Amino acid sequence: MTMAWFRAMLRLTLTNPRQAGAEVIAMQFPMQGLWVALMLVSVLLSLLVAAVFHFTPVPPGEMGEMIQMSPAYHTPLLFALLNWAQALISVFVLHWVGRSFGGQGELADILAVMIWLQVVSLVLAVVLFLLGLILPLVGGLLMIAAFFWGIWATIALIAAANRFDSLLKAAGVCVVTVVVFTIGMTILSALLGGLGLTGR
Numbered sequence: 405m406t407m408a409w410f411r412a413m414l415r416l417t418l419t420n421p422r423q424a425g426a427e428v429i430a431m432q433f434p435m436q437g438l439w440v441a442l443m444l445v446s447v448l449l450s451l452l453v454a455a456v457f458h459f460t461p462v463p464p465g466e467m468g469e470m471i472q473m474s475p476a477y478h479t480p481l482l483f484a485l486l487n488w489a490q491a492l493i494s495v496f497v498l499h500w501v502g503r504s505f506g507g508q509g510e511l512a513d514i515l516a517v518m519i520w521l522q523v524v525s526l527v528l529a530v531v532l533f534l535l536g537l538i539l540p541l542v543g544g545l546l547m548i549a550a551f552f553w554g555i556w557a558t559i560a561l562i563a564a565a566n567r568f569d570s571l572l573k574a575a576g577v578c579v580v581t582v583v584v585f586t587i588g589m590t591i592l593s594a595l596l597g598g599l600g601l602t603g604r
Contacts, residue, residue: 417524421557422571425517425564429509438515445522446491450484452529491518494585498562501581505573507566517561525554 417424433441499514528550536543563574 414524414527417557422560422564425520425561428516428520429513429565433516435512438512438519441519442491442495442515443488445519445526446488447484449522449526450487452526454483494581497581497585498577501577501584502562502566505566505577507568509565509567513565517565521557521561
């Protein structure tokens with residue numbers, strides 16, 4: 405991989421994320437390297453969020469209080485660890501749900517496209533943050549556009565990883581994954597809360 409390859413893939417991902425996902429999968433990265441990459445990218449994204457919280461003025465009112473109570477504000481390393489754990493679980497859930505929808509992709513395929521999505525998201529986040537400092541209004545509008553692009557790109561990359569013909573099926577995988585993940589996290593939180601009360 406070279407810087408020219410990275411720039412070309414970045415442009416392709418912005419305009420045709422499904423094709424970009426297919427090319428990332430075709431690289432056939434080693435599984436061990438993918439797990440390490442997932443951890444590094446998750447941690448970098450988390451630390452970037454924490455840095456934004458610390459180096460920009462905290463808004464007044466309830467929003468400011470919510471930011472100050474967030475782990476990203478007062479315990480960035482814990483926030484990074486939690487995000488890495490969530491990314492790890494999401495990969496397995498996406499693979500399982502994709503298979504149940506008839507997907508033909510391997511775990512490594514899902515892992516590769518999700519890592520690439522996080523890499524692109526990290527680049528976009530840095531660019532938008534810097535642009536927001538210079539042109540706040542333009543930066544805000546582009547952040548909204550980036551949010552909707554992220555939804556489209558995620559669906560397209562999931563379609564590529566599962567060899568789906570339809571983006572609608574990939575959207576279904578994403579929706580079911582969110583539901584399963586949310587239910588699982590709710591149950592886990594309740595169990596951990598129950599154990600904490602029992603311990604007292």
